[in-house]
Amino acid sequence: MLFLSFLGFGIFSIAYNMLGPLVPNIMESTGITLPQAGSLLSAQQGGALLSIVIILLIQSRVRMSTMIRLGYAAIIAAFSLISLFRSTEMLFLAYIILGFGSFLIDSGTNSYIAYEYFNRRGSYISLLHFSYGGAALLTGYIVLPFKNSSWPFAYTLVAALLLIILLLSFHADSRGGRKKQKGSDQRQDPITPLLKDLPFMLYTLVIFLYMGSQIACSAWIPVYVETEIGASGFVIASSLMMFWVGTSLSRLLASIILARGGKPFLLSIWGMVLAGISLIVATGGTENLAIILIFTALTGFFAGSTIPMYIVVASTWYPRNTTFISLSYILSGTLGRMSIPVGITLLADRTSLAFGLKGSSSLLFLSAFLIFLVQRMTKDRPSDVS
Numbered sequence: 001m002l003f004l005s006f007l008g009f010g011i012f013s014i015a016y017n018m019l020g021p022l023v024p025n026i027m028e029s030t031g032i033t034l035p036q037a038g039s040l041l042s043a044q045q046g047g048a049l050l051s052i053v054i055i056l057l058i059q060s061r062v063r064m065s066t067m068i069r070l071g072y073a074a075i076i077a078a079f080s081l082i083s084l085f086r087s088t089e090m091l092f093l094a095y096i097i098l099g100f101g102s103f104l105i106d107s108g109t110n111s112y113i114a115y116e117y118f119n120r121r122g123s124y125i126s127l128l129h130f131s132y133g134g135a136a137l138l139t140g141y142i143v144l145p146f147k148n149s150s151w152p153f154a155y156t157l158v159a160a161l162l163l164i165i166l167l168l169s170f171h172a173d174s175r176g177g178r179k180k181q182k183g184s185d186q187r188q189d190p191i192t193p194l195l196k197d198l199p200f201m202l203y204t205l206v207i208f209l210y211m212g213s214q215i216a217c218s219a220w221i222p223v224y225v226e227t228e229i230g231a232s233g234f235v236i237a238s239s240l241m242m243f244w245v246g247t248s249l250s251r252l253l254a255s256i257i258l259a260r261g262g263k264p265f266l267l268s269i270w271g272m273v274l275a276g277i278s279l280i281v282a283t284g285g286t287e288n289l290a291i292i293l294i295f296t297a298l299t300g301f302f303a304g305s306t307i308p309m310y311i312v313v314a315s316t317w318y319p320r321n322t323t324f325i326s327l328s329y330i331l332s333g334t335l336g337r338m339s340i341p342v343g344i345t346l347l348a349d350r351t352s353l354a355f356g357l358k359g360s361s362s363l364l365f366l367s368a369f370l371i372f373l374v375q376r377m378t379k380d381r382p383s384d385v386s
Helices: 002-017 019-030 034-061 064-084 088-116 118-146 152-176 198-227 233-259 264-282 289-303 306-317 322-350 353-377
Strands: none
Touching: 002 064, 002 088, 002 118, 002 152, 019 034, 019 088, 019 118, 019 198, 019 233, 034 088, 034 198, 034 322, 064 088, 064 152, 088 118, 088 306, 088 322, 118 152, 118 233, 118 306, 198 233, 198 264, 198 289, 198 306, 198 322, 198 353, 233 264, 233 289, 233 306, 264 289, 264 306, 264 353, 306 322, 322 353
16 A cells, blocks of 8 residues: 555646646636636635545544545546536636545545654655655656647546556555554544644744745746746746656655654755745746756755655654644645745736746745744754654
């Protein structure tokens, strides 16, 4: 099941990140504007919020494996709607359903690995997010043949891959004979101490800022390269790939560094600062494609390990609250993904997309400052995150 979790999370990544490269084609086909395209991301996060509310009500009666499968089924249904009905209304409905399923997969998979493989959580959580980034870097090339009027068939392809993962998960259960657990697969401690813990809440705010910046970069850098630089389709796909190359490499190295006793706060602070500087350079107006691609990759690289660092550090503080930690990461990330990309597109609509993307760099600098505060406030807490 561990390998299948990694593989499924990778295909989920493709589903989550394919909008950016297809935005110009969707805009041309449906007539929606750039701010409306940004609203698709908000609709997606609205679906995630709905999912969070429902799971909060029923989590004690639902297994993690069931959550994950429901997530796959929801995204398959969403992408089937896009494939069958090419209307603007159906596109927004599908992205709401995509957001609903995305939370179930993201939260469920992280909780499952953090709990079932607690002693290896540092390595496995980093590898899980490496699989996400590794698949995301291929997204631009996977959808490249569909960057025309046939763009809905890209969604058909990904839905078929997710269906295979869903069927394999049932097959793995039947072969493994894994004992079915009740409830949420684990007993959780009360969440009140986490809600009263200022360092935990500040660290969760970092996720809000980072996830908003991340989705803005992955969605709008390809659009920036196409509309403001006038690059070819291959370069457009490469811009998304380079961002996720950097992110994936960062997460792979994080698993190695953490296993060898690396300091997550120190890595995260400097990573955020350097990521912000790299994003400024990448969107600085140069038409040198090499500079744009290299610094796009560096933006992803320097900040790429933020999510796995958060999960392994927080689960070290609260080892019996892994489900709530995953929920907090998803909720804060959802709010960031919902609000920040729309703000950037509104700013871009009044100035330029390059200027809007530069606004994301300030969020990364603020994140570095918040992580520094968390480090100072928690210096006496457990630090073994291997």
